[in-house]
Amino acid sequence: MNSDINDLDLGATIRGFAVGQKLFDRYTLQSIIGRGGMGVVWLARDEQLERQVALKFLPDLLLVDQAALDELKHETKRSLELTHHHIVRIYNFEQDSHAACISMEYVDGLNLSALRVQKETRVFEVNELAPLVVQLCDALEYAHDTANIVHRDLKPANLMVNSRGDLKITDFGISRSLSDSVTMLTRQSTSGTLLYMSPQQLNGERVSPLDDIYSLGATIYDLLTSKPPFYGGSIEKQVHEKIPRSMAERRKELEIASKTPIPAHWEETIAEALAKDPAQRPQSARELSQQLVDRAAPIRKTKREKLMVPVSAGGAASQGSKVSRRAVIMSMAGVAILVAAIGITMSIVRRPTSVPANESSKPSFTATVAPTPAPAPVTGRIIVNTIPAGASVYVDGSEQGQSPLVIENVAEGIHRLRVEADGWEDASLIAEVKPGATVDMGTLHLTAKPTPAPTQAAATYSPPPPLPETTSPPQPEYDYRGFVLQHLQKCTNGDVSGIVADYADSVDYYENGMVTPSFIAKDRRKYMSSWPTLSIQMTSPVSYDTSNAPHIRVNFSYTFEARNGRKVSRGQTDNTWFLLQTPAGLKITSEKQTITNRSRK
The missing domain is CATH 3.10.450.50 (Nuclear Transport Factor 2; Chain: A,)
Incomplete structure (x- = not known):
């Protein structure tokens, strides 16, 4: 990564502002909450809407370039369309003759990079990261498929967790546009965070959701090992040519004594996400999430996915690669011959076998009868986090485990959740589960039970006379x-x-x-x-x-x-x-x- 970008003179984005100053006739500055190569971020109070906001100020050199400002305004307007619980809301683009900034939702928490450093082992454990990955992938799936927006700069520093334990993606589309503008104006060779960028993004190719999938894989790799896949030497050359070590090998190399090993399917999925060829990566955020957290759930096809051919556990898919990426496309003539000979539809699941010279005129395929298409998902998932952790979670009276907890294969419908922990008041929640969806209950702050008052010496006690028999009151009628x-x-x-x-x-x-x-x-x-x-x-x-x-x-x-x-x-x-x-x-x-x-x- 070019260090020159971080050394830019940011001018009035850091100098010239003071606590208590009112800007744009609307925002009162309260404190600086972040700064870096692309500007400074202030916590401010929006006096019109009476709420706290984060103001991301632009470097002064952008204020003199109208084309760069127009591009950033365009990206800000696009980001206004993003209305997802796990994406930081963009409120407005503010500008006057002295400064320009983007007003956005204030997140009262730390980013994942800072939270990782606070860990005893300096890495997340898989069970800690899994609920956050589910939230992150839900947000990316929404952005890619519903809003048609690619983040372009996913990394631990752009992923925050608020005081309720909810993950929030920051700077959707804005960080990269700002970085690109600074790169162009200062004539730097590259912009952005090379450590998490895909080979295609480094080459300047047309941006794709699969670039975010690569960055997501690099981000998870970093959070589980304390380092991104490539972090020394010629980063750009390694991103294009080198296969990163497994996460277990990287932990061993860095002498990280983790409490639990990284599961094999996490290793395989992150390796796929970091594939040089975009076609070899998980084709959607939902697919990646399901491979990591819920491997048994059906994968919903999206416009970026190729045909997924289901196979038995003993088939090619058991090796950790997708059948669709190994499938051989059968010619239409071959299909007609097979249909006429066998009378049923065939599906190819392995490469064509070698054809002996004396049988070269005969079409030869290794084929199996196409299995019944996987049914649409009929279950969903519930995520429960509590403070303190370790509380017992019950769904419809059945104990599911202890928080933090991802409850899989929950039937569609309304479910009653109960959370219990010694010394804490029980909590009851209601969750509506829809097929294939995730219900994130957020972080539940349990209430401590009051300390019982000391008992006094008991006086002579006579039991009260029995109460007369009464009938149960009738159930109320509800309007x-x-x-x-x-x-x-x-x-x-x-x-x-x-x-x-x-x-x-x-x-x-x-x-x-x-x-x-x-x-x-x-x-x-x-x-x-x-x-x-x-x-x-x-x-x-x-x-x-x-x-x-x-x-x-x-x-x-x-x-x-x-x-x-x-x-x-x-x-x-x-x-x-x-x-x-x-x-x-x-x-x-x-x-x-x-x-x-x-x-x-």
Whole structure:
């Protein structure tokens, strides 16, 4: 990597700013939280939205190049489309005559590079890294397939973990654009972090999601061994020509005394991710995640994947390589001959066998009957992290293990989770599992049990007379439609206490994951301060499904209009809630919403 980039004069991006200074008539600077070759990052308060944000300031040399600024603005606008729980949100591009910066979500935690250094052995263990890899791959799959955006600069320093234990990918698309602009303006030969770049990216070829797959493999290699695949000498030459050592060999070379060995399938999958040929890498982030964490799960095809031919455990796939990459494409004439001779479809799973000279006119293939296509996934996965770790996790009353925990092959539907630990209060959660999906419950902070008061000497005790026999009180009748309408009325009236009373102790709240009622109270007060007047018009009846009682799913839609003086926000919402039947009435355990036709004036 060119050290000159890190030695650039960043000008006012470091000098000239002070704590308490207000910039762009909106942001009050609080502290510097990061700096490097591409600029400095400040923690600031957004006075308009009353929240903390991170401001990534651009080097001064970019401010005088309009083409570079326009390119960075374009990438920032594209990144605004990324709305995933594990991707840092980009809010805005700010610029005046003195400075320019990108406003983004503030993450209250450290990056994986810093967290690795804090480990006793200076490396992560596989069981510690697995839940984070699942979150990371989910975010990459979303970015690649839904938003059509490639990160281009994945590395441990761009992966952060917040105080709740959630992984966040930073600088999606922005870091590389900024680096490329600085490289062009300073005439450096290369830009970015060579240690994690694919051979194709080093060559300047058209960027592809498979470049991110290579960088992801290099990142995992680093986190498990303390070094990237190549870290000394001519990095670019080694990336193009040399095969890296296995992670076990690298640990031995660096004298790392790890608690547990790296599983063979992790070694094989990371080696595939680091393949020089993109076709030999896992063809999607989901595929890589499944090979590492859930090898038994079916692999969903994407537009980048080749045909995946399922084989038995004893077939070619057992050697750790993909059948699709060894398959030989049969000519259409050969297929017609085989179909006519055998009467059924054939699928090639090995290379053509050698043809003797005296039989050269006969087509010869090693073939087997095509197996039944793998069924679509019917199970999902649940990830549970707790503070403290080591808590017992139960799903529908069945113990699954201790946290941190990845629970595989969970049936589709609503499941009740219970978390228990000695000395800590039990916690209950609700998870809706969909086929092939991962439900990340976030990091659950357990509450310590109160210390019991010392007992006093007991006085003479006489048991009370027996109570008269009573019958169990009748179960309450639940009005789901009335509950929803009353809750929405509280929202339009600004009744925060009434709103919060409708929620359970732990709620899957919009894109925030699992939160407490106190979080919801702060969120509602913040919304009402921005939009003090709210009106709602129902556009569909409240429908509900009681088949999983006491967990009730409700769906409804409405249009809304929020006002603050002359400012107006309008939109259409489709809502899905989950309600829990309790003796005290209904409680909201999950609240999700999709907004369409949104407009603001």
